[in-house]
Amino acid sequence: MTEDNAVTQTGRRVRVVLVDDHRMFRTGVQAEIGETARTGVEVVGEAADVDQAVTVITATRPEVVLLDVHLPGGGGVEVLRRCAPLMAAAENQVRFLALSVSDAAEDVIGVIRGGARGYVTKTITGTDLVDSVFRVQEGDAVFSPRLAGFVLDAFASTDAPPVDEDLDRLTQREREVLRLIARGYAYKEIAKQLFISVKTVESHVSAVLRKLQLSNRHELTRWATARRLV
Amino acid sequence: MPVAAAPRTPHAADVDEVPQRKLYRSADGRMLGGVARGLAGHLGLPVIWVRLAFLGLFMWGDGLGVLLYAAFWVFVPLGVGGRSGHRSYFDTLPDGTRRLRKPDKGQITALIALCIGAGIFISQVQVGGASGRYVWPTLLVGAGVVLVWRQADNARRAHWTEAAGRHGRLLQVARALAGVALVGVGLTVFIVVRGSAAQLGNVLTATLAVLVGVALLAGPWLIRLTQDLSEERLMRIRAQERAEVAAHVHDSVLHTLTLIQRGAEDAGEVRRLARAQERELRNWLYNPEGTGKEEAEEPATLAEAVKKTAAEVEDHHGVPIEVVVVGDCPLDERLAAQVQAAREAMVNAAKYGGEGGPVQVYAEVEAQSVFVSVRDRGPGFDIDAVPDDRMGVRESIIGRMQRNGGTARLRSAPDGGTEVELEMERAANAA
Numbered sequence: 061m062t063e064d065n066a067v068t069q070t071g072r073r074v075r076v077v078l079v080d081d082h083r084m085f086r087t088g089v090q091a092e093i094g095e096t097a098r099t100g101v102e103v104v105g106e107a108a109d110v111d112q113a114v115t116v117i118t119a120t121r122p123e124v125v126l127l128d129v130h131l132p133g134g135g136g137v138e139v140l141r142r143c144a145p146l147m148a149a150a151e152n153q154v155r156f157l158a159l160s161v162s163d164a165a166e167d168v169i170g171v172i173r174g175g176a177r178g179y180v181t182k183t184i185t186g187t188d189l190v191d192s193v194f195r196v197q198e199g200d201a202v203f204s205p206r207l208a209g210f211v212l213d214a215f216a217s218t219d220a221p222p223v224d225e226d227l228d229r230l231t232q233r234e235r236e237v238l239r240l241i242a243r244g245y246a247y248k249e250i251a252k253q254l255f256i257s258v259k260t261v262e263s264h265v266s267a268v269l270r271k272l273q274l275s276n277r278h279e280l281t282r283w284a285t286a287r288r289l290v
Numbered sequence: 291m292p293v294a295a296a297p298r299t300p301h302a303a304d305v306d307e308v309p310q311r312k313l314y315r316s317a318d319g320r321m322l323g324g325v326a327r328g329l330a331g332h333l334g335l336p337v338i339w340v341r342l343a344f345l346g347l348f349m350w351g352d353g354l355g356v357l358l359y360a361a362f363w364v365f366v367p368l369g370v371g372g373r374s375g376h377r378s379y380f381d382t383l384p385d386g387t388r389r390l391r392k393p394d395k396g397q398i399t400a401l402i403a404l405c406i407g408a409g410i411f412i413s414q415v416q417v418g419g420a421s422g423r424y425v426w427p428t429l430l431v432g433a434g435v436v437l438v439w440r441q442a443d444n445a446r447r448a449h450w451t452e453a454a455g456r457h458g459r460l461l462q463v464a465r466a467l468a469g470v471a472l473v474g475v476g477l478t479v480f481i482v483v484r485g486s487a488a489q490l491g492n493v494l495t496a497t498l499a500v501l502v503g504v505a506l507l508a509g510p511w512l513i514r515l516t517q518d519l520s521e522e523r524l525m526r527i528r529a530q531e532r533a534e535v536a537a538h539v540h541d542s543v544l545h546t547l548t549l550i551q552r553g554a555e556d557a558g559e560v561r562r563l564a565r566a567q568e569r570e571l572r573n574w575l576y577n578p579e580g581t582g583k584e585e586a587e588e589p590a591t592l593a594e595a596v597k598k599t600a601a602e603v604e605d606h607h608g609v610p611i612e613v614v615v616v617g618d619c620p621l622d623e624r625l626a627a628q629v630q631a632a633r634e635a636m637v638n639a640a641k642y643g644g645e646g647g648p649v650q651v652y653a654e655v656e657a658q659s660v661f662v663s664v665r666d667r668g669p670g671f672d673i674d675a676v677p678d679d680r681m682g683v684r685e686s687i688i689g690r691m692q693r694n695g696g697t698a699r700l701r702s703a704p705d706g707g708t709e710v711e712l713e714m715e716r717a718a719n720a721a
Contacts, residue, residue: 164575183648205650209614212654242614243663243709244650 074197077105077120079113079139080128080159085182089126089159092186099190109133114142121152123197127176129160129167136160140174147175157196159189163206169214172272178202195247200262201269208241211268230268237264315368322436323363338399345407356432363439427479434472437465542570562608569601592660593618595629596653600636607640610648617655619716625660627694628714634686635664635710643668643708660714667707687712 073096078086086106094103105120107113110133117125117139125143129136136158140147146154156176160167163181172179177196180189181204192202203211215230230238233254240250247265251258316327326344330337348355481493546567553559589595593615600611621629632651639649643666650665683700687710691698696714 205612205614205652209616209652212616239652239654242616242654243652244612244648244665 072100072194072197073102074100074124074193075102075104075120075122076193077107077113077117077122077125078103079107079116079125079131079136081108081131082128083108085128089189093190093193099186101190101193110135110138110142113139117143117146117154121146122154123152124193125154125156126159126193127156127171129158129162129171136171136176137174140171140176144175155196155199157192157202159184163204165210165213168207168210169272172207172269175273177269179207180204181206195262199266201265203238203241203265203268205242205244208238211272212238212242230271234264234268237261238268241265313366315363315366323359323439324368325359325362325366328366329362342403345403349407349410427476430476430479431473432476434469434474434476437469437472538574539571543567558608561610562605565608565610566601566605569604590621591618592621592625592629592653592655595621595626596632596651596662599629599633600651603633603636603640607637609640611636611640611651612648613651613653615653619655619660624694624696624714625716627690628660628662628696628712631687631690631698631712632662632664632710634683634690635712638683639664639666639668639708639710642666642671646707655716657716659716662712663709664712665707665709670702670708 076093078089080086080089086108090103090106093099093101096102104122105116107116108131110131113125113127113131125139127136127139131139140156143154143156147156156171158168158171158176158179159182160171160179161182168179177199178192178201180192180202184192184204195202212235215235236254237250240253245253247258247261250261254261313332314328315324316331326340327337329335330340333340344355344359346355347358546563550560550563553563589598596615597613600613603609604611619625632653636649636651643649646667646669651662652665653660653662688698688700691712691714694714696712698713699711700708701711702708
């Protein structure tokens with residue numbers, strides 16, 4: 061409808077599935093972002109545990125899944141594992157945005173390595189959440205400041221000169237971007253600060269995500285183990 | 291006593307729980323297995339009656355008393371119930387050893403009865419005769435079994451009292467060995483008396499073969515049993531841990547929720563309580579030590595100091611402060627000054643910029659220096675427009691950093707909030 065598009069900032073639409081074992085929380089999120097005419101977010105399904113989530117996601121093929129980390133039946137990581145084919149699909153890709161009350165490092169790193177395109181905590185405001193959903197839908201990554209802190213911390217502790225390839229080392233620019241995210245800057249502000257475009261900021265963050273998942277040097281694992289996180 | 295007769299109505303049960311009287315073998319004041327004492331306590335009879343009844347059954351009931359007694363011994367658990375008086379034949383000393391009390395009337399009566407009983411028994415059975423050949427080994431075996439069983443009771447008892455010293459343990463082993471020896475001797479005599487001594491070798495071999503067979507058959511089962519047991523113990527430990535978590539949640543979280551319910555109209559207070567509780571719970575859940583206790587001593591590292599400072603400011607001003615710390619290093623004098631400056635910046639941010647959302651604190655320990663940024667999304671201000679007599683920013687933040695050899699930068703945009711950046715060289719590199 062044209063009216064809808066007029067109200068939505070950009071006229072975009074995104075189909076979302078909510079996965080969380082607390083009904084109250086799902087209701088809250090639904091109320092906050094589910095008003096399609098205003099936000100452009102259409103909640104097409106809800107799930108309360110891993111099995112249900114896999115069924116609902118497979119059936120509805122949403123663009124974005126808001127995924128809780130702690131779920132009965134194996135947690136968000138298990139959902140990611142079983143939905144891996146959907147994430148890798150050539151078209152109608154399903155993308156995951158972790159939305160959790162926990163910002164413990166092992167949860168964050170776990171779901172990111174599982175393939176989630178972003179991680180936000182439940183203290184996020186409705187507007188920011190809608191924004192994050194759209195960003196994830198477009199294939200970009202969303203980091204909360206705390207998550208950026210974890211990643212920085214992980215790579216900082218391996219600051220020794222690069223051994224073999226630079227594949228999973230952060231570039232100076234990526235590090236700068238992460239640092240600003242950790243300081244609480246929005247992507248827009250980062251772009252202004254570094255004199256680059258928002259798109260560039262997003263691609264830097266996506267690169268960091270990719271490196272996190274593909275890190276073949278197991279440094280993150282070692283780092284996490286050393287801190288008794290996994 | 292009306293205790294036993296008290297009807298257990300549903301509401302009486304949960305108002306004050308009347309302890310259900312269960313049959314236990316008595317652990318104290320017992321002579322053999324505590325069966326008689328326990329029964330006496332359970333039935334409310336003098337213990338001597340029960341003992342005499344058993345003795346009578348033993349003598350004139352073709353050994354029924356022994357069977358009955360043994361059955362009770364095996365099936366009734368050892369407990370602390372069943373004491374009807376405080377009469378005890380033994381005094382239990384604090385270290386667990388027991389000494390004979392001054393003999394009282396009941397004891398003397400029992401002793402006399404025992405003597406009479408033994409006399410009748412001996413006179414009835416021709417000890418020297420043909421049947422005596424079986425009686426003696428049987429008695430020996432019986433005595434051995436009783437010793438070992440009694441030993442098992444003691445071991446269980448030691449569980450609750452935990453008073454078995456080294457001396458006590460030696461005695462236990464000696465008793466167990468004596469019991470086994472008695473049983474062995476008894477069985478051997480049985481065999482030797484029945485057959486001829488020449489067959490002893492064959493019998494021993496056969497016995498050994500049977501024993502090995504039993505061990506082979508029962509071995510795996512026994513191992514499984516032990517494994518199940520240790521697994522069960524593990525589960526119990528986990529359950530205990532869970533109970534501890536539940537207790538903690540109950541204590542602090544429910545308390546806070548109650549406070550929030552009472553003061554629901556005071557939004558600032560509710561927010562402060564909720565933040566404080568969240569922090570405490572996180573600290574308790576995710577900290578390696580997991581004690582969750584408020585630490586009274588000064589933090590030793592930068593990360594702890596920054597987090598603690600932020601928590602204090604948050605509690606005091608009721609504005610959420612999000613802290614991200616990357617890396618860590620020990621706190622020295624200069625870094626402590628930096629943390630102080632950061633605190634000042636946090637207080638300012640909470641006071642003047644708290645409406646714009648949470649205050650962001652970011653600290654990073656780099657190889658050369660430590661960087662701290664405090665950022666709010668409040669209205670912002672113009673540093674040059676602040677009157678000269680207001681010393682907060684100038685002295686507490688910029689001045690303090692400069693005196694300690696660091697730098698402070700202030701950035702403020704009319705509607706983009708304020709950011710204070712503090713940078714300090716690390717002492718290890720300066721020295």
